[in-house]
Amino acid sequence: MKSQDVRKQFLDFFESKGHLIVPSAPIVLKDDPTLMFNNSGMAQFKEYFLGNGTPKSNRIADTQKCLRVSGKHNDLEEVGIDTYHHTMFEMLGNWSFGDYFKKEAINWAWELLTEVYKIPKDILYVSVFEGNPDENVPFDQEAYDIWKTLISEDRIILGNKKDNFWEMGEQGPCGPCSEIHVDIRSAEEKAKISGKDLVNNDHPHVVEIWNNVFMEFNRKADGSLEKLPARHVDTGMGFERLCMVLQGVQSNYDTDVFTPIIQHIEKITGGKYTIKAKDDEEEKINIAIRVIADHVRAVAFAIADGQLPSNTGAGYVIRRILRRAIRYGFTFLNTKEAFIYQLVETLSSQMGSSFPEIIAQKNLVMNVIREEENSFLRTLDQGLQLLENVIAATEGKTVSGQKAFELYDTFGFPIDLTALILRERGYELDEAGFDKAMLEQKTRSRAASEVSTEDWTLLAEGNTETFVGYDQTENEVKITRFRKIDSKKDGVLFQIVLNNTPFYPEGGGQVGDKGTLVSANETIEIIDTKKENNLILHLAKKLPENVNANFVAKVNQDLRSLSSRNHSATHLMHQALRSILGTHVEQKGSLVNPNYLRFDFSHFAKMTESELQQVEDFVNARIQEQLSLIERRNIPFAQAVSEGAMALFGEKYGDEVRAIKFGESMELCGGIHVKNTAEIWHFKIVSEGAVAAGIRRIEAITSDAVKAHFASYENTLNEVKEALKNPQDILKAVHTLQDDNAKLSKQIEGLMKDKVKTIKAVLASEIQQINGIQFLAKEVDLDPNGAKDLAYELGTLGTNVFVVLATAEEGKPTISCYISKEMVAEKGLNAGNVVRELGKFIQGGGGGQPFFATAGGKNTAGIQEALEKAIDFVK
Numbered sequence: 116m117k118s119q120d121v122r123k124q125f126l127d128f129f130e131s132k133g134h135l136i137v138p139s140a141p142i143v144l145k146d147d148p149t150l151m152f153n154n155s156g157m158a159q160f161k162e163y164f165l166g167n168g169t170p171k172s173n174r175i176a177d178t179q180k181c182l183r184v185s186g187k188h189n190d191l192e193e194v195g196i197d198t199y200h201h202t203m204f205e206m207l208g209n210w211s212f213g214d215y216f217k218k219e220a221i222n223w224a225w226e227l228l229t230e231v232y233k234i235p236k237d238i239l240y241v242s243v244f245e246g247n248p249d250e251n252v253p254f255d256q257e258a259y260d261i262w263k264t265l266i267s268e269d270r271i272i273l274g275n276k277k278d279n280f281w282e283m284g285e286q287g288p289c290g291p292c293s294e295i296h297v298d299i300r301s302a303e304e305k306a307k308i309s310g311k312d313l314v315n316n317d318h319p320h321v322v323e324i325w326n327n328v329f330m331e332f333n334r335k336a337d338g339s340l341e342k343l344p345a346r347h348v349d350t351g352m353g354f355e356r357l358c359m360v361l362q363g364v365q366s367n368y369d370t371d372v373f374t375p376i377i378q379h380i381e382k383i384t385g386g387k388y389t390i391k392a393k394d395d396e397e398e399k400i401n402i403a404i405r406v407i408a409d410h411v412r413a414v415a416f417a418i419a420d421g422q423l424p425s426n427t428g429a430g431y432v433i434r435r436i437l438r439r440a441i442r443y444g445f446t447f448l449n450t451k452e453a454f455i456y457q458l459v460e461t462l463s464s465q466m467g468s469s470f471p472e473i474i475a476q477k478n479l480v481m482n483v484i485r486e487e488e489n490s491f492l493r494t495l496d497q498g499l500q501l502l503e504n505v506i507a508a509t510e511g512k513t514v515s516g517q518k519a520f521e522l523y524d525t526f527g528f529p530i531d532l533t534a535l536i537l538r539e540r541g542y543e544l545d546e547a548g549f550d551k552a553m554l555e556q557k558t559r560s561r562a563a564s565e566v567s568t569e570d571w572t573l574l575a576e577g578n579t580e581t582f583v584g585y586d587q588t589e590n591e592v593k594i595t596r597f598r599k600i601d602s603k604k605d606g607v608l609f610q611i612v613l614n615n616t617p618f619y620p621e622g623g624g625q626v627g628d629k630g631t632l633v634s635a636n637e638t639i640e641i642i643d644t645k646k647e648n649n650l651i652l653h654l655a656k657k658l659p660e661n662v663n664a665n666f667v668a669k670v671n672q673d674l675r676s677l678s679s680r681n682h683s684a685t686h687l688m689h690q691a692l693r694s695i696l697g698t699h700v701e702q703k704g705s706l707v708n709p710n711y712l713r714f715d716f717s718h719f720a721k722m723t724e725s726e727l728q729q730v731e732d733f734v735n736a737r738i739q740e741q742l743s744l745i746e747r748r749n750i751p752f753a754q755a756v757s758e759g760a761m762a763l764f765g766e767k768y769g770d771e772v773r774a775i776k777f778g779e780s781m782e783l784c785g786g787i788h789v790k791n792t793a794e795i796w797h798f799k800i801v802s803e804g805a806v807a808a809g810i811r812r813i814e815a816i817t818s819d820a821v822k823a824h825f826a827s828y829e830n831t832l833n834e835v836k837e838a839l840k841n842p843q844d845i846l847k848a849v850h851t852l853q854d855d856n857a858k859l860s861k862q863i864e865g866l867m868k869d870k871v872k873t874i875k876a877v878l879a880s881e882i883q884q885i886n887g888i889q890f891l892a893k894e895v896d897l898d899p900n901g902a903k904d905l906a907y908e909l910g911t912l913g914t915n916v917f918v919v920l921a922t923a924e925e926g927k928p929t930i931s932c933y934i935s936k937e938m939v940a941e942k943g944l945n946a947g948n949v950v951r952e953l954g955k956f957i958q959g960g961g962g963g964q965p966f967f968a969t970a971g972g973k974n975t976a977g978i979q980e981a982l983e984k985a986i987d988f989v990k
Contacts, residue, residue, distance in 0.1 A: 116232075116361045116362065117371060118354075118358045118362075118370060118371050118372045119468070119469070121232075121354070121357060121358050121361055122178055122205075122207070122354065122469060124231055124232070125176070125178070125207045125227070125352070126176060126177075126178070128223075128227050128231055129174075129176035129209045129223075130176065132174070132209075132219075132223060133174050134172070134174040134175055134176040134209055134210075135171060135172035135174065135175050135176070136175075136176055136177065137175055137176075137177045138177065139177060139178060139179045139180045139470065140153055140158070140159035140179065140180075140767050141153070141180075141420040141421070141766070141767060142180040142181070142182050142203070142413075142416050142417055142420050142422075143417055143420045143421055143422040143429060144158065145421075145622075145766070145767075151428065151429040151432060152181075152182040152183075152417070152429065152432070153179060153180065153181055153182065154181055154182060154183050155179075155181060155206060155351060156177070156179040156181065156206035156207075156208035156349070156350075156351045157208070157210070157283075157328075157349045157351070158179075158181075159179070159767070160175070160210060160212075160349075161283065161648050162648045162649035162650075163212050163347075164212075164283070164287075164288040164330060164347055164349070165287065165288065165648050165649075166343075166344065166345075167648050167649040167650050168648075168649040170212050171770065173211065173212045173213060173214035174209075174210070174211055174212075174214055174215070175209070175210045175212075176207075176208065176209040176210070177207075177208055178205050178206070178207050178208075178354060178469070179205065179206045179208060180203065180205060180416055180470065181203065181204050181205070181206050182202055182203050182413055182416075182417065183201075183202065183204075184202055184432055184435075184436065191435070191436065191439065192439075194406065194409055194410075195402050195403075195405040195406035195409055195410075195443070196402060197317075197319055198319050198365075198366035198367055198368055198405070199319055199322055199355075199356060199359075199366070199367050201355060201367070201409050201412075201413075202409055202410060202412075202413040202436055203409070203412045203413035203416060204353060204354065204355055205353075205354035205355065206351045206352070206353065206354065207351070207352040207353075207354050207357070208349070208350050208351045208352070209223070209348070209350050210347070210348060210349060210350070211347055211348035212345070212347055213345035213346065213347060214348075215348065216329065216346050216348060217257055217258050217261060217293075217327075217329055217348075218261055219348075220327045220329070220348045220350060221258065221261045221262060221265070221293060221327060222261070222265070224295060224325055224327060224350070225265045225266075228295065228325070232357075232361055234297065234360060234361070236266065238297055238298045238299065238310075239266065239270065239295060239296070239297055239298075240270050240271075240272060240295075240296045240297075240298065240310060240311055240314055241262050241266060241270065241271055241272070241293060241294065241295050241296070242271070242272040242273070242274040242278065242279055242293060242294045242296070242314065242315075243255045243258045243259045243262065243271060243272075243273060243274065243279065243291070243293050244258070244273075244274060244276075244279040244280055244291035244292065244293075245273035245274060245275060245279070247275075247276050247280070250339075250340055251340070252280070252291070252332070252340065254273075255279075255291045255293070255329075258291070258293045258329070259271060262293070269311070270311070272311060272314055274294070274315070278294070278315050279291060279292050279293070279294065280292065281326070281328040281330075281349075282334060283334075285334070286334050286335065286336055286568060286570070287333065287334055288330045288332070288333055288334075288343060288347070289330065289332050289333070289334050289340070290328060290329045290330040290331045290332050291328075291329055291331075292326050292327060292328040292329065293326075293327045293329070294323050294325065294326045294327075295323070295324055295325040295326075295327075296310075296314045296315075296321060296322065296323050296324065297321070297322060297324050297356075297360050298310030298313070298320065298321045299320045299321075299359070299360055299365065300320045300321065304320075319365075319366070320365060322353075322356055323353070323356075324352055324353055324356045324357055324360065325350065325351070325352040325353075326350065326351050326352075327348065327350045328348070328349040328350065328351075329346065329347075329348060330343065330346065330347040330348070330349055331343055331346045331347075335570050336567075336568065336569045336570045337570075354372075355367040355370065355372050355373075358370040358371070358372050365390075366390070368388075368405050368408065369390060373408050373409075375461050375465050376408045376411065376412075376458055376461050376462060376465070377404055377408050379457070379458050379460075379461045380404050380407055380408060380448075380458065381404070383450075383454045383457060383458075384444065384448040384449075384450055384454065385448075386400045386403070386404060386447075386448045387400065388400070388401055388404045389401060399447045400447055400448065402443070402447070403443040403444060403446070403447035403448050404448070406439060406440055406443045407440045407443060407444055407448075407455060407458070408458075410436050410437060410439060410440035411440065411455055411458045411459070411462065411484075412462060413433075413436050414433055414436055414437045414440075414484060415459050415462055415473060415480050415484070416470070416472075416473060417429075417433045418433070418476070418479065418480045418483050418484070419472045419473050419475075419476040419479075419480055419764065420472065420764065421703060421704065421763070421764060421766075423483060423703070423704075423715075423806065423807045423810060424437060424483065424487050424807065434487065437455070437484065437487055437488075437491075438487075438491050438527060438529070439529075440455055441455065441487075441488055441491050441492065441495075442491075442495070442529045442531075442532060445492070445495060445532075446532055446535065451492065452492070453484075453485050453488035453489050453492065454488070455484055455488055456480075456481045456482075456484040456485035456488060457481075459473075459477055459480050459481045459484065460477070460481075463477045472764055475764065476764055478809070479703075479717050479809050479810075482719075482808040482809035483807050483808050483809060483810070485808060486807060486808030486809075487807075487808070491527070494526060494527050494528070495528070495532075497526065498522055498526050498527075498528030498532075499536075501522055501526060501528070502522060502528065502533060502536060504951065505518045505519075505522070506537075506540065506542060507948075509542070512541065512542050512543060513542070513543045513544075513545050514533075514537055514542050514543070514544055514545060515545055515548060516544065516545035516546060516547060516548020516549035516550070516551065516552060517545075517548055517549075517552050519533050519544055519545070519548075519549050520548075520549050520552035520553060520556075523549075524552075524556065530544075530549060534546075565602065565603050566600055566601070566602040567600065567601045567602075568598065568599075568600045569598050569599040569600070570598060571596045571597070571598045572596060572597055572598065572662075573595070573596050574593075574594055574595055574596060574597075574662060574663065575593070575595040575596070575614065579595055579614050580595055580612055580613065580614055580615075580616070580650065580651065581614070581615050581616075582616055582617075582619075582620075582651060583615050583616065583617050584616065584617040584618060584619045584628070584670070584787070585746070585748075585787070587617045588617050588669070588670040588672050588675060589617060589667060589668065589669045589670065590615055590616070590617045590667070590668050591615075591665060591666070591667055591668075592613040592614055592615055592616060592632070592665075592666050592667070592668045593613070593614045593663075593665065593666070594611055594612065594613060594614075594659070594662050594663070594666070595612050595613065595614050596611075596612045597609055597610060597611045597612065597658060597662060598610050606656075607656070608642075608654050608655065608656060609654070609655050609656070609657065609658050610652040610653070610654060611632070611641075611652070611653040611654075611655055611658070612650055612651065612652065612653070613632075613651070613653060613666075613668060616644075616651050616653065616668055617668055617670050618630060618641065618644040618651065618653055618668060618670055619644060619670075619675070619786070619787050620644045620645050620646035620651045620652070621643070621644065621645050621646065622646055622785060622786070623705075623784060623785050623786045624682075624685070624704070624705030624706050624707050624786070625678055625682055625707040625708075625786040625787065626643075626678060626706075626707065626708045626709075627643045627644030627645055628641070628644045628670045628671065628674070628675055629641055629642060629643065629644070629670075629671045629674055630668065630669050630670040630671045631668075631669045631671075632653070632655070632659065632666045632667070632668055632669075633666060633667045633669060634659060634661065634664040634665065634666050634667075635664070635665075636660070636661070636664070637659060637660060639655050639657065639658075639659050639666075640655060640656070641653045641654065641655055641668075642654050642655065642656065673709075674709045675787060676794075677709035677710070677818060677819065677820075678707055678708060678709050678787060679786075679787045679788050679789050679794075680789055680794055680795045680796070680817045680818045681707045681708070681709070681711065681712040681816075681817055681818075682707040682712070682784075682786045682787060682788055683744075683777065683788045683789045683792065683794075683795060684712060684734060684795050684798050684815065684817045685705055685707060685712050685714055686775065686777060686780050686782055686784070686788075687733075687734045687737045687738075687777060687780055687792070687795075687798070688712075688714060688730060688734055688798070688813065688815065689702055689714070689716070689761070689780070689782070690733075690737075690779065690780040691729075691730045691733035691734050692716055692718075692730060694733065695726055695729045695730055695733065696718055696722070696726065699717060699718070699719075700716050700717060700718055701716060701717045701763070701764065702714065702715070702716055702761075702763055703715040703716055703717055703806075703810055704806075707786065710816075710820060711801070711814055711815065711816050711820060712814070712815050712816070712817070713812060713813070713814050714812070714813050714814075714815070715806055715810055715811070715812045716810070716811055716812075716813070717809055717810060717811075718809070718810075718811045719809055721803070721804075721805070721811070722803050722811065722813075727800050727803060730800065730813075731798060731799065731800055734798040735797060735798050737777065737778060737780075737792055738792045738793060738795050738796070738797065738798060739793075740778065740792065741791055741792060741793040742777045742778045742791065742792040743777075743790065743791050744775065744776070744777060744788055744789065744790050744791065745775075745776040745777070746773070746774070746775060746776075746788070747773065747774045747776070748773050749771045749772075749773070750771065750772060750773070750774050751770065751771055751772075752768050752769070752770055752771065752772050752783075755772050755774045755783060756783075758774075758781070759781050760772075760774045760781045760782060760783050761781065761782040761783065762783050763783070766783075768783060773785055775788055777792055794818075795817045795818060796817065796818045796821065796822075797817065797818070797821045798815060798816075798817050798821070799815060799816050799817070799821045799824060800813055800814070800815045801814050801815060801816055801824070802814045832845070835849075839852070867897075867901055867904075868904070870897070870901070871897070871901060871904050871905045871908055872908070874895060874897070874905060875905060875908045875909060878891060878893060878895075878905075878909065879909070879912065881893065882909075882912070885986070885989050885990065886989060886990065887915060888915050888916075888917050888938070888989045889912060889913055889915050889916045889917065890917050890918075890986065890989050891909065891917075891918045891919070891920075892918075892919040892920075892921075892982040892983075892985040892986065893919075893920060893921070893982065894920075894921040894922070894923070894978055894979075894982065895920050895921070895922060896922075897920075897922055897924075898922060898924045899922055899924070899929045899931065899969065899971075901922075902920045902921075902922045902929065902931045903931055903967070903969070905920060906918050906920055906931055906932075906933035906967065907933065907967075909933065910933050910935060913935070914935050914937040914938070915935055915937070915938055916933065916934070916935045916938075917932075917933075917934050917935070917938065917944070917988070917989050918932070918933045918934075919931070919932050919949070919953065919981075919982060919985040920932075920933075921978045921981065921982055923975045923978060926975060927971065927972075927973070927975075928957040928959070928971070928972045928973070928974065928975045928977070928978050929969060929970070929971050929972075930950055930953050930954060930957065930961075930969070930970045930972075930978075930981055931950070931967070931968070931969045932946040932949040932950050932953075932967065932968050932969075932985075933946065933966065933967050934946050934949075934965070934966050934967075935966070936966050939965045939966050944965075944988065945965045946963060946964065946965055946966055946967050946968035947962045947963050947964065947965060947968040949968065949985070949988055950962065950963070950968045950969060950970035951970065952984075953970065953981040953984060953985060954970030954971075954972055954981075956972075956974070956977035956978070956980045956981035956984065957970070957971075957972030957973070957974045957975070957977040957978060957981060958972045958973050958974040958977065959971050959972025959973060959974075960972075
């Protein structure tokens, strides 16, 4: 059975059971501050389990793109080592929100597996929760009794809290679960040991394929459990593992989910994937191919959903996954050029019918991956040279773990590649030292981001919270709930939820509102507004003395107004870019705050000054036209798109959306906008540059910021006029100054050449003859360029010259080394190595070519000692 059929039969089955089939949410989460990625099928439904929202149906089924790089059995560094864990995977799921419960969930799971998919019952095992007296949670007798009607009792396993009690996190909805495991071992293996004894023991052929979670409790901050007001079902079945079972293979990588990609890797690299490796070398190649096949899926879909590789947050995770794939190809498949990007062709043709975003974003994904590959391959080359320096400076045969960690942390050089090279060179790595440095960094990072959250204190029952901020910036409100949070970064804060808030929560690139809560007796400052699990959270440093009082919520209108101008200008700029550069331009990220706007977009080349000016002119023309805002709330998504509204890839839209229109610009947007483009006043681009391959970034300003920008330019111009003695024609005065400066520079250059020749004549008499080498080490009164010219002049004295010159212009020490090319070839001398060693005395470093190199530093006091040590290189 093909994987596409496996997926279709699952969705068809649950549709026949009254489930609404919904599309996968983006793999990158933009509206959940507690998660970077969709790491499970239930992530997009959290608000329903928490009771903060109402689903469109009480029964839902889907296949969800998921990404995990840490957690149970699944550290990134282990993916590819085995054959059944992945970074990106699909989770087939069916959900009940207060509707059916254990009886239906279990019976339908069994029906689908054994009657639709025809999996033999004698290779299946199930587990139920054994109970936990410490938490007063009993044995799951109900689930056990249901399973007894479907499977023999000797195939029912009692599971502990670790395996059979599922929790959303340290707090929140949770409950017992019932897993279904499959044993696909050979008859001979089954005769030796029962599959029952291998369940949950990381056996590659006795694996969990489906988990049915029965959410009936809420975990409180103190660890205690309370009953939820409604019971829910949350199930997840591993698509790749299911395909392995149904296609009769022994590995996820042997299914048609992966084989097309693996075959493409083989074709490009020449490596051969063998189902059963006969030696270590074959297994290393197998692991490398599995790593690349797995990782390209995760990286490609993350980029398609809007997450570019970067050095922070979710972007760093994507970069780390891709670099691991590049490194395995580099080390074990001997790939020294970019190739992983080519696999996106196969991936898009294979999965595009179910996930059309990979087809629509294919070119962008390929460009970004290719540029990341080329960049990291350059990093590997640089790292290899740096590692050579570390080895050269190592006394004995054990390389410092701290030095190896610096290579890893600062330059991204993989530690396992470091260890491999060291072994080949006869060195050992101080692994304990590396682990210590890594642990210290993780501890610092964890401490910096540590947050403790108390339980909600509920002041009103039910979902009474609404947002009124499109129409109002001031409103009478009541507090419906609040809780305390404590973080190392921000200290103690309070999250306050209001019944009818005018505060806009951070989202769609726009920052959250600030303002105040005012009662008869006090004023509470709201320092930020965010959204989490469908709740609008108002952040304050203290709680009102009387949380039950009546308040007036007042948005800071000045900040709101400035943000709205920048947000509306962003829409107009998007329209301008598509009009001027082409319809290939798509938004890939944005930031809108009161001070400026930032806009990332797909485009293949640096914008010219003419293009930037055209964009400015286009936007300012729309401002001059005084276009009124046309806002349409709760319009059906399909209708909005059919009428020309721009929808962004990677965004999660509901059935009904809000459309914002200014003239011909129409986008789906939940943000705050001006009522008329005239409010923007003026638009000015301040910078344009690259973010990644095929992604450009524009930063721009509007309104008061433009006024300040022009005022700053006027002040600078007045200062220039004053410095030039207030000439009538400023431009002519500047050109005259430039001409005079050019003439003086030529005179100085001539004088410097004369000075170099004079010094050369003096220093020629100080050259020493050492072991057939003309040697000189001297501090000279020149700038670094003059020292270079002097070194080359002294080099004309013969084919055996070795010169080290030091300068200390303006307190900045520099050491230059010149070695005759003949000696570089004959004696193996290297000027780069010389300055790297001597640079240590001036607390610096540098490099260059074998015959000439320069090192800069910051300690002029070390110059003399460096010059004294230079002679050691020729003795």
